[in-house]
Amino acid sequence: xxxxxxxxxxxxxxxxxxxxxxxxxxxxxxxxxxxxxxxxxxxxxxxxxxxxxxxxxxxxxxxxxxxxxxxxxxxxxxxxxxxxxxxxxxxxxxxxxxxxxxxxxxxxxxx
Numbered sequence: 373x374x375x376x377x378x379x380x381x382x383x384x385x386x387x388x389x390x391x392x393x394x395x396x397x398x399x400x401x402x403x404x405x406x407x408x409x410x411x412x413x414x415x416x417x418x419x420x421x422x423x424x425x426x427x428x429x430x431x432x433x434x435x436x437x438x439x440x441x442x443x444x445x446x447x448x449x450x451x452x453x454x455x456x457x458x459x460x461x462x463x464x465x466x467x468x469x470x471x472x473x474x475x476x477x478x479x480x481x482x483x
Contacts (some may be wrong), residue, residue, distance in 0.1 A: 402433060403441050410447055418442075418449035425445070 373384065391444070392400075409425045411415060419439035426433060442448070 399437075399441055402431065403436070403445060406433060406438060406441060407445075410442075415450045421449075466471070470481065 377384075405426055406422055409422045412420070419435055419442055421431070423435040423438045423443070426438065
């Protein structure tokens with residue numbers, strides 16, 4: 373297979389023994405921290421807030437990296453989780469019953 377891809381034999385066999393890069397291993401470790409923060413927030417935190425949590429925990433990564441890892445693992449912030457309260461007003465005046473519930477007038481334009 374190393375001949376097909378025109379690679380060095382030693383590089384191919386080194387890749388077989390360690391197929392994931394150091395960055396991939398680091399992303400897996402950060403993903404565990406992201407999931408812990410995401411679950412602790414109830415699924416409401418997005419990448420900026422999770423990045424802030426990771427920075428407070430002493431992790432050194434960018435907000436874009438957190439966003440990429442969350443996007444790849446389909447972790448999205450829940451939007452619209454707050455209750456919206458409608459301010460109540462005065463009760464409206466009910467329109468007077470001009471037809472006296474007679475919906476079948478004798479002639480057109482008489483009601």
